[in-house]
Amino acid sequence: GNSVTQMEGPVTLSEEAFLTINCTYTATGYPSLFWYVQYPGEGLQLLLKATKADDKGSNKGFEATYRKETTSFHLEKGSVQVSDSAVYFCALKAARGTSYGKLTFGQGTILTVHP
Amino acid sequence: EPEVTQTPSHQVTQMGQEVILRCVPISNHLYFYWYRQILGQKVEFLVSFYNNEISEKSEIFDDQFSVERPDGSNFTLKIRSTKLEDSAMYFCASSVPGGASGANVLTFGAGSRLTVL
Numbered sequence: 001g002n003s004v005t006q007m008e009g010p011v012t013l014s015e016e017a018f019l020t021i022n023c024t025y026t027a028t029g030y031p032s033l034f035w036y037v038q039y040p041g042e043g044l045q046l047l048l049k050a051t052k053a054d055d056k057g058s059n060k061g062f063e064a065t066y067r068k069e070t071t072s073f074h075l076e077k078g079s080v081q082v083s084d085s086a087v088y089f090c091a092l093k094a095a096r097g098t099s100y101g102k103l104t105f106g107q108g109t110i111l112t113v114h115p
Numbered sequence: 116e117p118e119v120t121q122t123p124s125h126q127v128t129q130m131g132q133e134v135i136l137r138c139v140p141i142s143n144h145l146y147f148y149w150y151r152q153i154l155g156q157k158v159e160f161l162v163s164f165y166n167n168e169i170s171e172k173s174e175i176f177d178d179q180f181s182v183e184r185p186d187g188s189n190f191t192l193k194i195r196s197t198k199l200e201d202s203a204m205y206f207c208a209s210s211v212p213g214g215a216s217g218a219n220v221l222t223f224g225a226g227s228r229l230t231v232l
Contacts, residue, residue: 004157036223043119043206043223044158089158101148101210101221102171105158 002027006090006106013080013113021075021109023064023090031092033057033066033073034103038087047075047088080113087111117141121207121224128197129232136192136227138207147190148208148221149182151175158206164190197231204228 007022025031032051036044048057053068062077073090090106120139128134140147149161162172164182179201181193190209194201205228208221 041225043121043225044208044221045223046220049220091158101146101163101208102160103150103158103221104160105150107157 002031002092002094002104004090004092004104004106006088006109009108010110010112013111015082015113015115016079017113019075019077019080019084019111021088021090021111023073023075023106025071025073025090025092027071027092027094027104029095030068031095033064034091034093035062035064035073035075036089036091036105038089038108040086044089080111082113082115085111085113117222119207119209119222119224121205121227123227124225125228125230127230127232130199131196134194134197134201134229136194136205136207136229138190138192138224139188140190140207140209141222142188144209144211144222146170146210147182147184148210149192150206150208150223151203152206152226153200153203161192161205194229197229199231202229202231 003026005024034049035047037047038044048059050057050066056065064073064075087108087110089108091103122137147164152158160173162176163170179195183191204226206226207224210221
């Protein structure tokens with residue numbers, strides 16, 4: 001079946017540090033890939049997405065590139081801010097055979113950024 | 116910005132009791148979903164709902180669970196007889212109609228935390 005594996009957290013960084021959160025997946029075909037973010041007390045929000053191999057999703061300084069050869073979708077940001085402290089979820093939508101909106105999530109990675 | 120709202124934010128119940136979690140999806144969305152996250156585990160798909168019927172459900176969504184859209188705005192998840200293992204955060208989500216490019220982009224609510232004692 002489909003699965004998503006994220007790096008274990010929590011991740012603690014100082015402001016302006018470089019961030020990488022690893023995400024690898026298992027799925028047949030070409031799934032769509034997503035990063036969702038959950039700020040304290042809020043719902044999961046779409047951060048970025050990529051729908052085909054070599055696509056790069058980007059938003060708010062975050063980037064992730066869909067790598068079919070390594071089945072990865074690592075999240076990166078060059079300089080994190082305290083306001084980036086949140087839980088980050090990698091997710092996939094299977095290429096076919098499932099309903100719209102049926103996402104498979106990773107376990108989430110807690111990011112804490114200190115001033 | 117439109118948002119999905121969920122109530123209650125936290126509910127504590129006794130094992131065996133019925134629980135109803137409520138959600139108000141975004142008004143022009145037509146697909147609705149429930150997910151749950153047991154503490155320390157992954158967010159898991161429970162069910163998707165479209166055109167007043169379930170379009171897909173996971174193996175978790177057994178006969179104890181049901182969903183309903185009782186009116187034009189609410190979407191509910193009912194657990195008939197709660198078990199200890201139902202303790203989790205339950206997330207409602209909605210998305211635009213299928214076929215649109217944003218159909219896979221879900222808007223989630225902040226969640227309802229259910230604690231079963």
